[in-house]
Amino acid sequence: MKSLGSIRRSFEPWNDPSQKPYIAFENITKKFGDFVAVKDLTLHIFQREFFALLGGSGCGKSTLLRMLAGFENPTHGEILLDGESMAGVPPYRRPVNMMFQSYALFPHMSVEKNIAFGLKQDGMAKSEIDDRVNNMLKLVKLDQFGNRKPHQLSGGQRQRVALARSIAKRPKVLLLDEPLGALDKKLREETQFELMDLQQELGLTFVVVTHDQEEAMTMADRIAVMDLGCIVQIGTPVEIYEAPNSEFVASFIGDINLFRGEVTSANGGVVNIETPDGMVIRSESHTALQAGQKASFAIRPEKLRVSRTRPDGGVNAASGEVWDIGYLGDMTVFHVKLKNGDVVKASLLNAARTVEDPISYDEEIWVSFDADSGVVLSS
Numbered sequence: 001m002k003s004l005g006s007i008r009r010s011f012e013p014w015n016d017p018s019q020k021p022y023i024a025f026e027n028i029t030k031k032f033g034d035f036v037a038v039k040d041l042t043l044h045i046f047q048r049e050f051f052a053l054l055g056g057s058g059c060g061k062s063t064l065l066r067m068l069a070g071f072e073n074p075t076h077g078e079i080l081l082d083g084e085s086m087a088g089v090p091p092y093r094r095p096v097n098m099m100f101q102s103y104a105l106f107p108h109m110s111v112e113k114n115i116a117f118g119l120k121q122d123g124m125a126k127s128e129i130d131d132r133v134n135n136m137l138k139l140v141k142l143d144q145f146g147n148r149k150p151h152q153l154s155g156g157q158r159q160r161v162a163l164a165r166s167i168a169k170r171p172k173v174l175l176l177d178e179p180l181g182a183l184d185k186k187l188r189e190e191t192q193f194e195l196m197d198l199q200q201e202l203g204l205t206f207v208v209v210t211h212d213q214e215e216a217m218t219m220a221d222r223i224a225v226m227d228l229g230c231i232v233q234i235g236t237p238v239e240i241y242e243a244p245n246s247e248f249v250a251s252f253i254g255d256i257n258l259f260r261g262e263v264t265s266a267n268g269g270v271v272n273i274e275t276p277d278g279m280v281i282r283s284e285s286h287t288a289l290q291a292g293q294k295a296s297f298a299i300r301p302e303k304l305r306v307s308r309t310r311p312d313g314g315v316n317a318a319s320g321e322v323w324d325i326g327y328l329g330d331m332t333v334f335h336v337k338l339k340n341g342d343v344v345k346a347s348l349l350n351a352a353r354t355v356e357d358p359i360s361y362d363e364e365i366w367v368s369f370d371a372d373s374g375v376v377l378s379s
Contacts, residue, residue, distance in 0.1 A: 011221060013046040020083070022047035022205055023068065023173065028077035030063055030229075037063045039229040040077075047082075050199050050206045052216035055226035056252075061209045064226075065175050068207065069098045082172065095172040099162055099179050105150040111137070112146040115165045122169065136164040139198065156187045163195075167202060174199075176208040180215060192218045213253050217241065225249050241300075243375055250298040250377065257304065257344045259297040263289045271376055272315075273297055277340035282315045285376040299374030304346035304367050306334055306359060317368040320344070322361055334359065336367055 013019040021044035030038040038060045045051045053061040066072040068079060070091035079086045086094060097118075105114050115136050119129045137143040140160040150158055159179070166174055179195075180188045196219050199206045210216050216223050217237040224234045233240060233249045244250035247258060261275035271285040273295050281297045289295055311317045323343060324335035334346045346367055359365060 011048070013049070014044070014222065019046060021045060021080075022049070022082055023207070024078075024080040025064065025068075026078045026080065028064070028067065028074050028079065030060075030067060030072065031075045037229055038067075038074075041229070041231060043224060043231060043234070045205065045207060047205055048203055050196065050219055050221045051208070052220035052223045053207065053209045053226060054211070054213060054216040054223050054252075056211055059226040060229040061226050062177055065098070065177055065207065065209050068173075069096055069175055070094050096175055097166045097169060097171040097173075098175040098177065099166040100177055105158060105161060105165075107150055110147050110149060111142060111153070111161050114150070114161055115168050118165065118169050132168055136168050139167075139201075140164045155184070156191060159191065163198070167198075167204070171204070173205045173207060176206065178210055179208065180210075180212075188215070189218075195219060217253070225252060227252075244298065244377070247296060247298070247377055250375070255301050255345055255347075257299050257301065259299075261295065261297075263291055263293045263295050265291055270371070271295070273376070275340070277318075277338070279318045280315045282371050283374060283376050284372050287376055287378055289376070289378060293378065296377045297374050298377055299369055301333065301345040301347040302331075302349075303373040304344065304369050306336070306346050306348065307366050307368070308359070308363070310366050311368040316371065317366055318344075319364060319366050322359060322363045322365060325359075325361060334365075336365065338367075 023045040025041055025043040028038055028041045029036065041064070053064060055061050063072060067074055070086065070089060081095065106117065109117070112133050115133045116129050119132060124132070133146070134143070137146055140163055142157060142160055142164070145153065145157065150161065153161065180191055192215060195206070208216070208219065220237060222234060222236055223240050224231045225240065226232065227248060233245045235243070240249065240253055244253060250256045250258070259273070259275055259279065259281055261273040261279075261281065263271055264274050265272045266285065266289045269284055269286070271283055271289055273281040273283070275281070283297055310319070318338050320336040320338040322334055323337040326333040329350070331347050331349050334348070335343050336346060337343050344367060
């Protein structure tokens with residue numbers, strides 16, 4: 001299998017006006033009685049894209065997936081797949097397949113029979129079924145486990161069987177609803193990369209629903225962050241992480257520090273913000289702001305520096321007391337309580353095996369950052 005690097009770097013059909021979406025949600029609304037699960041949502045997904053719907057419980061992401069699968073019908077709006085309307089098309093007639101978090105394997109059937117079940121339902125010839133099942137077992141690296149029952153497999157192996165069964169019918173689109181939620185952390189991380197490789201090898205369009213931000217960031221070409229039935233931002237993992245468009249997105253994706261204050265000046269793409277305790281933040285800004293306007297500065301913990309001495313310049317720096325320290329092996333996390341009572345988080349990479357005279361609890365230290373290391377958000 002070839003490296004995905006060059007493929008994924010050049011894959012940006014959403015930036016090409018000549019490309020038509022493969023999956024189109026057009027002004028979709030879904031109501032359950034008086035409850036609105038999805039609100040007038042429009043979303044375009046492209047062929048061979050690995051797309052993630054990310055959000056907390058009740059945000060509408062699973063409802064959107066179930067409407068695409070045909071298990072739910074929109075109250076308003078239209079869903080198109082490869083240019084064809086899915087209105088009135090039952091689930092078994094749609095060129096999609098869905099993999100559930102529970103795997104939903106038949107406990108009395110062997111691995112081979114689980115994978116073959118859908119093919120038999122479609123009336124495929126036995127010789128073709130045998131070939132397809134063998135190919136699927138090799139693809140998910142389970143060719144030695146065909147005769148085992150699900151209870152004889154590990155959680156990761158059962159997940160692979162469910163995946164093989166989902167793709168055996170060669171759907172145009174594979175839908176994954178929290179597919180890795182039942183796996184432990186290490187196995188989940190390994191499986192994320194295996195899914196990426198498999199998606200590229202098969203050339204399918206994957207749409208995954210998850211509440212796990214790291215999972216979405218690792219696997220997806222693009223992410224739609226959802227809240228209260230709406231999409232609040234769509235972008236690549238880098239865009240979502242480095243340039244969130246709101247405090248909600250900034251807080252939902254990864255750890256974030258928020259400094260809130262008032263704009264004192266905004267000229268030539270540079271904005272000055274003063275916090276209530278007198279800290280001055282100078283930052284680059286692509287947002288149109290005016291003096292007197294409320295704003296916040298969002299910065300990731302790994303962008304902060306910590307030191308015992310005050311940095312030069314007088315801006316983008318605040319003093320505080322070390323409140324908590326977390327040693328995570330690859331990095332150390334400092335919780336620093338500022339003079340105004342706010343607590344900020346700074347993450348420092350442990351590049352050296354040991355550190356002489358490390359910063360300790362209750363020390364008075366400074367946190368600082370560069371002007372281009374965060375993003376200014378209007379309030």
